[in-house]
Amino acid sequence: MTQLSTSFDVDRSTVAGTRPYAWPWDGIIDCSKLGLVVVQAPDSPPPATEQLGSLPALIESARRAGVRIVQVDTQPPFQLRMPRSERTDDLVGPSPLRRSLRPDIVARSSGWNGFFESSLDSKLRHASITHLLMTGYWLEIGVHSTMRAGNDMGYECLLVEDAVAAFEPSLTGNSLSSIEMSGGIFGAIGNAAAVVEALAAAPQSSQSASVQLEKQS
Amino acid sequence: MTIETAVQTYPAIDAKPYSWPYDGKIDPAHTAMINIDWQVDFCGEGGYVDAMGYDLSLTRAGLEPTARMLAAAREAGFMIIHTREGHRPDLSDLPPNKKWRSAQIGAEIGSLGPCGRILTRGEPGWEIVDEVAPVEGEYIIDKPGKGAFYATDLDLLLRNHGITHIVLTGITTDVCVHTTMRDANDRGYECLLLTDCTGATDYGNYEAALKMVTMQGGVFGAIAPSSSLLASLGK
Numbered sequence: 001m002t003q004l005s006t007s008f009d010v011d012r013s014t015v016a017g018t019r020p021y022a023w024p025w026d027g028i029i030d031c032s033k034l035g036l037v038v039v040q041a042p043d044s045p046p047p048a049t050e051q052l053g054s055l056p057a058l059i060e061s062a063r064r065a066g067v068r069i070v071q072v073d074t075q076p077p078f079q080l081r082m083p084r085s086e087r088t089d090d091l092v093g094p095s096p097l098r099r100s101l102r103p104d105i106v107a108r109s110s111g112w113n114g115f116f117e118s119s120l121d122s123k124l125r126h127a128s129i130t131h132l133l134m135t136g137y138w139l140e141i142g143v144h145s146t147m148r149a150g151n152d153m154g155y156e157c158l159l160v161e162d163a164v165a166a167f168e169p170s171l172t173g174n175s176l177s178s179i180e181m182s183g184g185i186f187g188a189i190g191n192a193a194a195v196v197e198a199l200a201a202a203p204q205s206s207q208s209a210s211v212q213l214e215k216q217s
Numbered sequence: 218m219t220i221e222t223a224v225q226t227y228p229a230i231d232a233k234p235y236s237w238p239y240d241g242k243i244d245p246a247h248t249a250m251i252n253i254d255w256q257v258d259f260c261g262e263g264g265y266v267d268a269m270g271y272d273l274s275l276t277r278a279g280l281e282p283t284a285r286m287l288a289a290a291r292e293a294g295f296m297i298i299h300t301r302e303g304h305r306p307d308l309s310d311l312p313p314n315k316k317w318r319s320a321q322i323g324a325e326i327g328s329l330g331p332c333g334r335i336l337t338r339g340e341p342g343w344e345i346v347d348e349v350a351p352v353e354g355e356y357i358i359d360k361p362g363k364g365a366f367y368a369t370d371l372d373l374l375l376r377n378h379g380i381t382h383i384v385l386t387g388i389t390t391d392v393c394v395h396t397t398m399r400d401a402n403d404r405g406y407e408c409l410l411l412t413d414c415t416g417a418t419d420y421g422n423y424e425a426a427l428k429m430v431t432m433q434g435g436v437f438g439a440i441a442p443s444s445s446l447l448a449s450l451g452k
Contacts, residue, residue, distance in 0.1 A: 021321055025314040076436075077403050111403025112436075140429050141436060145403070148396045152362030154312035168432055174425030178391040181418055182269055183322035185363070185392055 015158065015198040018190035020180045024131050024156045029202040035070045035129040036062040037150075038101060039114060039136035039143045043075045043087050046095035047137050047165035054192030055135050055163035056100065063102075065199040068127055071103035072114035074142030114146035121153065133195060134159045134187075138167035140175040147179070147186050157187035160195055227293070227449045230409075232441035234431040238382050238407045243449060245294040249380045251401075252283065252299045253365065253387025253394045255349045258342040259302075260388055263331030265342065268324040271418040276388045283386045283414040284348045286443045289452045296378050297355040300365045302393060303336050303343040310361040310368075349386075364396040372404060382407045384446065386414035391426035398430070398437050408438030411446065 012027030036059065040046070049056070063069060075081060089098075105127065107120035114120050124132075132155050134147045143164055147157050159179055166172040179186045227243040229236045258264035260276040267273055291297060304311045308327045319326045319335070326335050332342030338359060344350075351357055358371050365371050375383075383406045387394045394415055398408050410430055417423035430437045 021318065025317045077405055079405055109403075111400075113400060113403050116400065116403045141432075145396075145399045148363060148399070149367065151315075152364055152367045152396075154314065156314045168428070171425050171429060174391075174422050175429075177419060178395075178422050178426070181392070181422070182266075183318045183324075185318075 023188040051165040053162040068104040073108040112145040115149040135163035137165040230445040232439040237439040249296040390417040
């Protein structure tokens, strides 16, 4: 991990307008170390495309910049799961988001926390990914549980607030506020346009296009 | 594991969004009370939360109800677990981004504050406050993160004791309590969060955290005031 003295701020490269601090903490935006995490809950009906706002555009920009696309499937704990035949994918087929994702990394969790009993951590480590852009659905369920766990493990996380959908929209404000407390207790919050701009300005990853990772979790 | 001795069980309680527990009765032999981070650093003067300038009355509000609940849970024979967030004195278990963020807001983990080194194991600020302090025979989990399952032996202790049900108290509601409840729920534990035995640095975030538990028919378990559980235990 890079040791960075805060007195050398002139060389910091960060995403504009993030809160409560200029993300990332180390001032290094390196597309080869970034993962765009798209959390989904494929057992439940997906949000309308409009609810995910800038996510499709963010995915395309990230892919062009060499940022790895990380599909994380979360689901209710084992004892609460619907029979397989009732899963949304089986009833209506994959959502437009899912069909267009073309992920570099796929992990399926056994709960709402994408790191729980999944291959997510080992695949991120193998890919040398240390910084995560958090997106997808649902904000206050799978996205939050996954961001909390990633943060505890040392991943530097940015929640992209216009690329997430809340299950209960009235809880969006507090879901974001919790992240911002205590100087960014789970990381920081930013918007997709600022991320796209920062990615365009960052040195591009040369290896990512050729990295082939096992796509089964 | 089977417990052969005749152990008294207690009726399910009024809770949201369903009567807790789902399986109809409270069995102390399979129930743990987990008290999250009632440390000076989070609810005492001169601790970490105080140093960041938050209102201590919000995180202290749950102390008295928790002390009452703790006495009843001990008497009923629940497994009692306390957690503490803190880092090794050499800070080797402190992620660099966590250290950096705490420094940005003037409360750097490991630096010297009024209660000793902030969030550092062995320091006065890291101790559990007297009102809900552990007694002989209770378990203490020292954790480096927000979640009590990450990088600890909590899950192993619960399994070895045959625990299937968890009652949660502690601070702060939306951070360490929620992370731990979410991860317990993922592991299949049937969880109850006591609404008056927890608090957050922001009241709106406390309320939202409680509401989140009750979405989708109890996405992370259930919530109830401690009076409901005390009534079931005959208190």
